[in-house]
Amino acid sequence: MNNRGNLDQHRFLAFHREMLRIRALEEAALEGLRQGLVLGAIHPSIGQEAIAAGVAGQLRRDDILLSTHRGHGHTLAKGADPEAMMRELFGRQGGNCGGKGGSMHIADFSVGMLGANGVVGANIVIATGAAHAIRLHGDDRIVACFFGDGAINRGPFLEGLNWAAVFDLPVLFVCEDNGFAATTRSADLSAGPGPAARAASFGIAAESIDGNDITAVAETAEALIDQVRRQRRPAFLHARTYRLTGHTGADPASYRPASEVEQAWENDPIARSRALLSAAGTDEETFNAMTQAVANEMKQIFEAARDAPWPDPAEGLTDVLDAQAPEVA
């Protein structure tokens, strides 16, 4: 995609750093899971970081993001505070949602991140609704909506894409195709030529790319974000990738051969990004310093989350409804 000699090192080092942060955050979360600090299920995006960094990382702070159960990377790249995220995973005070949500419900409205979602495909219509509201407000924000290859077989995919197309809404739909929906190979249960063809059938401009190539992701996403912002029409990005871990932090993924996973590691987006940057002249020292800085950040975050207090049980009674029954008749 890119002439290596011309790689904009400054720009791609920033993407590289974001990928390292996502990887480090999720490795810390997996360590937290092993230590019993992460309480519920987590869905790591290890191996898929280039898509999060290259798409969510290029949104404006006031743009809106809707994410999935596998959403730590999208959320971090949108600018959410990683310590608040780790506290949320540990169910502690100071979590993004005060410990009420956990991994599958992380949201950070202060950076336009309107929620991960525990229901596959549910975010597609919510994202479309956010875009419909933006249309009514008449400003130039856009919405990015991530979902997996499994979500394209749910009804909201059809309803949301059709809606975004007929109402000319500024949504970038991003299908992260890691080949699996839980333990199932998606291709076995998805008819037709794939996600991009389904989007194209609605007249939505669709691109299919190698989602492990940060240059392809960054350049295609930049163009699509710009196109959606200017044209006020939806676009669709189909990014092929591979989930290097199990479906959840606890899933040994025994439904696929170890050799397949070994091979996939050779296509690790972070290793590929590093090779590109090296070829363009980035030295070892720069990489080492970056890796060290990220590790320090995550270590400090992990400890702060581990030492944070539990939510006050009284918090569990708040933020349900404003409406109250009258006390006196």
Place this chain on the structure above:
Amino acid sequence: MAEMTYAAAGAAALAEMMDADRTVWALGEDLGRGGVFGQYAGLEDRFGAERIVSTPISEAAIMGIGVGAAMTGTRPVVEMRFADFALCATDELINQAAKARFMFGGQTRVPLTVRMPVGMWRSSAAQHSQSLEALYTHIPGLVVMMPATPADNHAMLKAAIRSDDPVVYLEHKNLWPLSGEVPDDAAPYRIGTAGVARHGSDLTIVTWSATLHDILSAAERAAGAGVADIEVLDLRTLWPWDKARVLQSVRRTGRLLIAHEAVVVGGFGAEVAATVAEELHSDLKAPVRRIGAPKLPIGYAPTLENEIKLGPDRLDAAIARMMS
């Protein structure tokens, strides 16, 4: 003061809110042509197709778009056409709208009004007749409202739209043509307050929606026949419900009958009955009773539909039994 139908009162309330607040908009199938029951008549002409949005037949999307737009600085009024079709959007309502504020730790509100026409109406059979309020009263995070008169439809719809909570707003299809006074200067409706539709001293009947009118007729018959002087409470909001008002009335009358069009088993009447039994056991002169539909799908032919309905004979018998 204006004389208006229940349908027109809904349209007037929405128009008033849209005039007052630019972020209020409505979305649903065929709204541009006034909605299937005319409850949006004239609104597209007045506010344009950008704010009275005619949508595809995509109930999950209509509801989900409402949720996303409600979290993005607007106040959507979502039309489900028939309450039965809202079942195509249960995830969007129950898992998303009702949960977002809590689940995200109070970072957002979902100021969404979901209009769902309910009830038996012109032989509409099993998929176009249901009263499903109990489904929504069971869900934490939803307000449930059921207006019974044009004046209440006017005041309550405005309150629903003003509310920052997601509101399930159930209008009864049989009431669309009902005409009544809608005062211009009515006090704003306070969500959660019941109305005293008739004062009485012998028996409290708690009811809501179209059944209110059947109960008021039955109460007049009972008074005429010297059977009972009945107090009729129109609950109006089912969640949160006006427990204080109900308890105060039953404490005085010592008798409670709950009447609703919905299936009795697991209906909201069960919640009212259980609460009164728990709180007022020693004040009761008779067992608390419920009356409503049998646990059957709603039949098409009038002879079958009438089996489900609360006709005058069943109501009179239930009242007589309460007084015996």
